Amino acid sequence: MxxxxxxxxxxxxxxxxxxxxxxxxxxxxxxxxxxxxxxxxxxxxxxxxxxxxxxxxxxxxxxxxxxxxxxxxxxxxxxxxxxxxxxxGRRGAATDAPEEARPGLRQLLETVRPAPAFVLNQGSDILAENPEGLALLPGLASWPRGRRNFVRYMFCHPGAPDIIDDWERMAEDCVAHLRTIPPPLAEALVAELTVLSQHFTKLWAEYDVRVKSGTNRSFRHPSLGVLELRSEVLSVADGQRLVVFQAAPGSPSALAISRLSTS
Structure with missing residues (x-):
């Protein structure tokens, strides 16, 4: 089919x-x-x-x-x-060449600090992040650059369900967004996660399709406690996107994320 x-x-x-x-x-x-x-x-x-x-x-x-x-x-x-x-037939093409984060998006990672932020490609590979972004997802720093992928972290890191509040909803959003990209760009990741995660396989078979946009997210950081953040997504023409997690000004979470990079 x-x-x-x-x-x-x-x-x-x-x-x-x-x-x-x-x-x-x-x-x-x-x-x-x-x-x-x-x-x-x-x-x-x-x-x-x-x-x-x-x-x-x-x-x-x-x-x-x-x-x-x-x-x-x-x-x-x-x-x-x-x-x-x-x-x-707009399928796109897979490539073995490593993808680099756009210089402008890499600069924005510093501009938005101390808000945790990431540069992702269409397949949710993490091309770059600021120190707060790395600290927001404990365990990510131990993965080599080529393994850092937001969807892979969701389904393969054992601590993800404890770190991300309402993990189920974020997992559904990640898989639904993965369905929106040209199939060749997702084939290797889908094949890997289908073997490693029964939950991913179930969600992939449901074939939900949804482009990721800004939404409220809650994280349970092991050192700083609960962080109530809102994600915002800035996409550019080549498919790369900047994802920033912001806290409401003056909130306890705003104070907490200012300490993320030193936690």
């Missing part, structure tokens, strides 16, 4: 006939969610054509067809963009 077909099938299984104004009929349904013929009818395409899309036998649907399917599947903005990206 193609990436496009996998995504369509996952979303078809999440909505029922009642969600799109259809009768569920009588008897037990064998298929979770909508049947192919039901979705095709709501989207205004033939069952044969939709089946070819889902099975990967037709990979060039027009924008109007994609929009009709997105409407029928009740996709949100991130999911709709993901559908169009999969259909367009």
């Amino acid at each position: 193609s990436d496009l077909g996998e995504f369509l099938r996952s979303r078809r299984g999440r909505i029922g006939p009642g969600d799109v104004g259809l009768s569920a009929g009588v008897g037990r349904r064998q298929t979770p969610g909508l049947r192919r013929e039901e979705l095709a009818a709501v989207a205004g395409v033939s069952v044969d054509y939709y089946t070819r899309l889902e099975q990967g036998r037709d990979r060039n649907p027009g924008a109007a067809v994609l929009d009709a399917l997105a409407d029928a599947l009740r996709l949100d903005g991130d999911e709709r963009e993901h559908l169009h990206r999969l259909a367009s």
Whole structure:
């Protein structure tokens, strides 16, 4: 099954006939969610054509067809963009060359201190961080640069569930964001985490798609206690992004993060 077909099938299984104004009929349904013929009818395409899309036998649907399917599947903005990206074949390319943090973003790491901050690439590799960022995630400093990846830390560092309050929600957000990037850029990390973490495998199979944006996060630092922070994300054209965790001015957390780099 193609990436496009996998995504369509996952979303078809999440909505029922009642969600799109259809009768569920009588008897037990064998298929979770909508049947192919039901979705095709709501989207205004033939069952044969939709089946070819889902099975990967037709990979060039027009924008109007994609929009009709997105409407029928009740996709949100991130999911709709993901559908169009999969259909367009904008897959990106993997490379063995080490990626360097953009100089401007590296400078901002110093500018925002003492707020913990990281420069990430599309696959959430940590290309650079300030001292407070390194201290915010205990154990990260012991990993070599090539292993430092935010998603890997979430699922492979044994202390992550204790350090990150509401670890489950952040884990879901990390996996959903990983689904938004070109598949070749995530293949190696996905293959690794699928072997190492059953929880990652479960979340990956759910195929949630969500671009990360600013949100409130809580950390339980072993030396400084609970840190109530808000993440902000600045993205640039090549896919790198600056992630900054800020505390409310004058709050106990603001005082605490000023001591992070010396903790």
